[in-house]
Amino acid sequence: MSFDPKQAIVIEPKEPATATVIWLHGLGDSGAGFSPVVPMLGLPENHSIRFIFPHAPEQAVTINGGFVMRSWYDIKSMDLLDRADLEGVVASEQIVHQFIQSQLNEGIESNKIILAGFSQGGVMSLFTGLRYPKPLAGIMALSCYLPNGDALPEGVSEANKSTPMLQHHGEQDPVVPVSAGKMAYKALTEAGYQSKWQTFTMPHSVLPEQLVIIGDWIKQCLDD
Template sequence: MGNQPSNNEDMAAPVIVNATARHTATLIFLHGLGDTGHGWAAGLAEIKPAYLKCVCPNAPTMPVTLNAGFRMPSWFDIYTLQQTSMQDEEGIKKAAENLHTLIDEEEKKGIPSNRIMVGGFSQGGAVSIYAALTYKKPLGGLLMLSSWLPLSNQFPEIVKGNTETAIFQAHGDVDPVVPFAWGELTGKKLKTFVKNYEFKSYAGLMHSSCPQEMDDVKQFINKHLPPV
């Protein structure tokens, strides 16, 4: 995929895995810090049902404070990996608005919001959960892999919707980047105001995915975006 103009001059066009049968559902999946949409597009292509289109956006390139200001693909700035540190609220909100725009674009192509699932890995999952809970229309599901709820102290007061949407959160129990405890804290918080939530841990998994997790993702997609 070449670079195309978008609402951010540094953001490449999303990587698209088209449906191979009649397109009736879409998954928008956001990669983690320093990555691109290509890796996740390849992995999702192997597990997706034929009627599902996958949209894997590429984050804009920006300086990241955590990495000494080095420019890399990032949905928002990360200052430190301390749970209590200041967060890039403006950047998180902007990234969530960009995801809302991608959802709206799929709706304009004829896919109803409740047939659109969002999700992401690590920082991408953080954007996805924030975006889903601040979006008024019902979504088809939410995937959070090795991730956390950003600006968690603002919830549930800022929620606009999707408290009944199915959420699947997955986390490796020896993650050295986004600690497993962050995942547990996120789950504890979410369970106070969402209705349909599942948390699954993977023994020995670090900050990555594994075949078992991808199989669980496949089952979640098939359950909540079934054929029509």
């Protein structure tokens, strides 16, 4: 999978950017799926946060009969301990790294960059953030799981041991059961990570009330 900076929707702030949120979409979606949420986050009008919504590469997905769609990695089965194709996860991690590097090249410090994601994108934000060798501003994981199921990935870095994390999940999620999110939360907190967990009465989706909470969390992460 090669890096193409044009494979993303970028929303620039009115002020010169001093921080960046890289927000990764779920299976079969694109960056366009979440790009409309920015005005719903309740950020100040004069904020200086650049939002990047990358498009995942197109590839065959096993659980969907091999149908080609945008996907950060292949999903081999519904088994939580063997759902994610780790080779594909690592390949997409490199794409996320290059989006991060593009921001570093523009003068944004790593501790002013938030990795965020929903479903598959949340898996990628967790996996990449836990292993990233520089401190990030925050890691957000919505309606997702750890690629190893009940364990942290190999090669975790101490750089983000104290980085704020936010985990949200729907109590009625038929795609990624809430137990998967709880499993990830348990693994993170038992390892000493600072994650906030919250559930909502919803399926595999995002609610307007969530976006307000997310906006407040983003502001806290970038104000510290």
